[in-house]
Amino acid sequence: MPTISVILPCHNSQATVARTIASVQAQSFADWEMICVDDGSTDETPRVLYALAERDTRLRVIVQPNAGPSRARNVGAAEAKGAILAFLDADDLWLPDKLASVVAGFGDCRTDAVFGQVAFFDGETGLDHAVSAARSGPLGLEDCLGQNPLCTLSNLSVRQDIFARTGGFDESLRHAEDLAWLIGAVAGGARVVGRPELHLRYRTSRDGLSADLDAMHSGWRKAIAGVEAHLSRGVLRRAEARHLRYLSRRALRTGKPGSTALRLALRGLFKAPGAFLTDRHRGVATLAACLIAPVLPETLRLRAFS
Numbered sequence: 294m295p296t297i298s299v300i301l302p303c304h305n306s307q308a309t310v311a312r313t314i315a316s317v318q319a320q321s322f323a324d325w326e327m328i329c330v331d332d333g334s335t336d337e338t339p340r341v342l343y344a345l346a347e348r349d350t351r352l353r354v355i356v357q358p359n360a361g362p363s364r365a366r367n368v369g370a371a372e373a374k375g376a377i378l379a380f381l382d383a384d385d386l387w388l389p390d391k392l393a394s395v396v397a398g399f400g401d402c403r404t405d406a407v408f409g410q411v412a413f414f415d416g417e418t419g420l421d422h423a424v425s426a427a428r429s430g431p432l433g434l435e436d437c438l439g440q441n442p443l444c445t446l447s448n449l450s451v452r453q454d455i456f457a458r459t460g461g462f463d464e465s466l467r468h469a470e471d472l473a474w475l476i477g478a479v480a481g482g483a484r485v486v487g488r489p490e491l492h493l494r495y496r497t498s499r500d501g502l503s504a505d506l507d508a509m510h511s512g513w514r515k516a517i518a519g520v521e522a523h524l525s526r527g528v529l530r531r532a533e534a535r536h537l538r539y540l541s542r543r544a545l546r547t548g549k550p551g552s553t554a555l556r557l558a559l560r561g562l563f564k565a566p567g568a569f570l571t572d573r574h575r576g577v578a579t580l581a582a583c584l585i586a587p588v589l590p591e592t593l594r595l596r597a598f599s
Contacts, residue, residue, distance in 0.1 A: 295351075297392055297450070298373030299327040299381055302365035306383035307337040309496070313383050314345055314352070322392040325379075327352045328369040333359025338383075363462035363470045366446070370456055378453050385447040386414075386494040394490045395450045405483040406451040409492030411444045413546060424491070432485045435528070437476045438517060439535025439568075442487065445495050446471045455483055468505070468512030473519075480520050497547050506540045506549065506557065531568035537561030538569050538576065541583050551586030558583035 299317055303310055310329075317327060329342045329352060339356055346352040355368060362382075370378055377399060381387065391409065398407035412424050436442055443449055449471065459478050462470045479485055513536050521529065538561045544554035558580055561569045570576035 295324055295326040295375045296396065297322075297325040297377045297379050298370075298375035298453070299325055299379050300366055300369035300373065301327055301329045301381050301383060302332055302362045302369065303329060303334060303338050303342065303383040304332040304359065304362070304365075305334045305336045305338060307334075307341055309384040310338060311341055311345065313381065313386060316386040316388075317381065318349065319389050320387065320392045321390050322396055325351060325392060326374060328372050329354045330365040330369045331356045332362065332365040333357065361464060361467060363464040363466060367461040367464065370453070370461060373453060376453055377450055378456055379450040380446045382445065382447045384496045385445065386496075387447070388491055388493060390490065391492045394488050394492060398450075398486055398488050399452070401486075403484055404486050405455045406449060406478065406485040407488060408443050408448045408450070408485070409488040409490050411448055412491060412494045413497050414494045429487045429489045432475075432479055432487065434476070434479050434520065435532070437472065437479055438524075438528070438532035440539040441469075441472045441475070443471055443475060445493075447493050447495065449475075451478075459483070466512060466515060468508050469516040470512075472513065473516035476516055477519055506544055506553065509543075510536065510540060527565075530565040534561040534565035534568040535571075537564065538579055542575070542579050545579075545582055545586060551583075551589060554583045554586050 301310075301313070306313075314327065314329075317325070329346070331339045331342060331354065339354070342352070342354045346354050353372070355372065357365065357368060366380060377395065379392065379395060394409060395407050398404055410424060432442055455478070459474060459481065461474075463473050466473055475485065513533075517524075517529070517532070524532075537557050541554045541557035541561065543549075544557060558569075562580065570580065
């Protein structure tokens, strides 16, 4: 049995999926299998997957009617043979020592899930333009209520038995399904631990699901619904302010209009000024960037804030 099962949901990913799979094949830790779940692609993605699987027996391909990424991930997890599940999206890239770091993280038998640091790269230029803030050690519930510590599901590795115990991903969600799972897992006592190593490069896009910032905010509200009754109004307001700050920074990073970044920042500031401005780099600097973003040309704004 492989140590790790890599779960790769795919939908119309013919342009990126081969390079994503290559980043797994280049791992320094090689005891893995990959389950590629094609979620009703209408392009050449299935053909690409089957061709790659013919050349590497560690790859398995499942084709299903389009049902959304959460369903695809749950289907892949149900077919997995590894004790550890590592999720990966079909346009992201793992660093070569990602899985080695994950295995080291699970060396502590108390650890239920592991994540690392993330570099963001422009899907058009291929250039890295930011790295996620360092967050090492186990997460508490409040760590999960504002900014998503994972950044992306390509950054989550979890023990298979723990994932089964949580019931998997909420298949009704198209946004924030990773955060919803994380909040539920941590609230239920799971020990989710951050590693200091850089694990992956996350592709930013103006047109992907993660570019719809208002939908991401709606998804966030659904994600916290399960714990909302147990939190004070003040805690919720501070968490929402931090989430809106996260979205305003994402607007700057992904080339959204400056007015969008400013609108999100002001909403967060009015929601809970202290929480929004906490941490000079993330608070004050974000607000200053959003205030001047609307008057800067797009090319200069991307150069300054990406």
